[in-house]
Amino acid sequence: MTASSSPGTSALDAEELRKEFDDLTAVDGVSFSIEQGEFFTLVGPSGCGKTTLLRMLSGLEEPTSGTVRIDGADTTRLPAERRPTSMVFQDLALFPHKDVLGNVCFGLKMQGIARSEREERGREMLELLGLGGYADNAIEELSGGERQRVALGRSLLTEPDLLLLDEPLASLDVKLRREMQLELRRIHDDLGSTFLYVTHDQQVALTASDRIGVMNDGNLVQVGTPQEVYEEPATPFVAEFIGETNLWAGDCEDGVVATDEGLEIAAGRGDTTTDGRVHVSVRPERIDIAADPVEADNAFEGTVADRIYEGDDITYQVAVNDTDLQVEQPAKESRGLFEPGDSVGVGFDRDNAYVVTGR
């Protein structure tokens, strides 16, 4: 896995990768690096170019321009079968004509490893994935989660320097997806291999990754740890795509943003020294709500416009001046609920308001 790679080199270096289809630019000059043993997630809405980017890294798509380096070696023009990467496909692409063991051992068979050895290693992999008893089963006899693991095992058994995962959990139901996501992380940590995971599900990105790259419209907008990306969004798009947020455009002067809707928000984070057009982002869970006016750097009075009960949390839409504030509160019995129409006070300290200077 990572044993063959020299220390100090990145597992992956992408430089100015571009892909144009006819009159569409799918990937518009993307550069980033992944460290050895990292769990890196590319996240973005569908159509943002993340799958095309992944396919260029795997060799299934040839870049229009740019360079791909894996463990320091230029692989830009290397065909897929000769790259030290392996891909877990979105719809898994398991071979229906082969049984579970035949699928898992396929890569080793292509490497010319003798049947007895590859089957032994295949069985070990199935054991590791909790599929010990399924070696001789047909693929169609497996459940969605089990197929998922077969696809993962098939790729992992080739010991790729870089494992590429193209939204392989998308077809699973929410509960199973959460489980598999933790399991992916466990397998990653056990094997110490490098994972590049692509998803449109920002929740997966936040919980499983060491670092996240946020893509939009063919561009890599921001790269950082989940916390960095959540707390310090580089652009309005990132602020809105990663998690929920209240985002206002406005003019910033002396650390106070006068929003276009007429709110004055004292902001304590981000580039508060900027003067001029900015956005300000306040996460719903950082805003307090009470029957009486709230004591905070930014305090407003408003009316509950709507209430969304989510079990663990309650989200209020509070109308203040010409805008709505989204306020999220943990649901506690003692706290009581506000009804639509109630007059409430809302507020948050300046450190919860982040100035987004990017466009």
Add this chain to the structure above:
Amino acid sequence: MSTDTALGAAYRRLDGLSTEVKGALVALPPIAYLTLFFVVPLFSILNYSVRVQRELQITGEFTLAHYAEVLTSGTFQGALFYSVRVALVTTALALIVGTPVGYYLATEVGDRLRNVLLFLVIAPLWINFFVRAYAIIQIGGARGFLNGTLLAVGLVDEPIQWFVYSQPSVIFGLTTLWLPLMVLPIYALLRQMDTAWLEAARDLGAGPLRVHREVTLPAALPGIILGSLFVFLLSLGNQAVPRILGGAKRTTYSETILLQLESGGLNWPVASAASGVMMAFVIVVLLGVFSVFDMEELF
């Protein structure tokens, strides 16, 4: 009583019947049809094949002499060998030509072009074979286009005779005749193949040829078997093509059977026994194929 209530009463009576009885009622017409026009003639042929014939009359006497005659006759052996060889070569040719066509249609072309090409594959089935056979003769004959070109270019000094009225021209005719039956099942199977399987195989280290061996071939195999069965069996029994394109010699097995009835002999028992031998041969081929491949996977 009006017709309406009579009909209603009939429906009500039908409704009261059990599913089995209803099923039997539906199955009855085709069963009757097959019995009358297939099973009865089949058994009468098999019956003829073991009866002694005297003065053009089939008697009740039992004999296996006709089978012995067919099996030991050099003429029949040679004809069977000829027919099987022609059918085998035709099948092989149809496979070589048809598999890439099926693959191409299923995976490489866009939807619009695919419809056009599929139409072109199927269209020959609508054109009477005699028309096509005479076209082949026109093209391949001594004064035909092919020989004309070869002569004009100077590649040959005199027309090549074996382009028509020969074993190669029979094989060529049979191949063009049955090619759609090879292409279509292969196409249908490969249509269901997910191209992501090919990408996954490449990603896991399979080169271009290996991908086809590991993924395309297994995916197409039922279609290949089915298509080969169609082409082989239909070529084996085909009579029109050898008759038009095979020249004056009547060398196929079915022609040899016909000769038993034509050359003044009206030898029904021997013709029937020869038919029985062919039937047994076909059944053995089918059993052989189905013992290796799962029937359910084929259909």
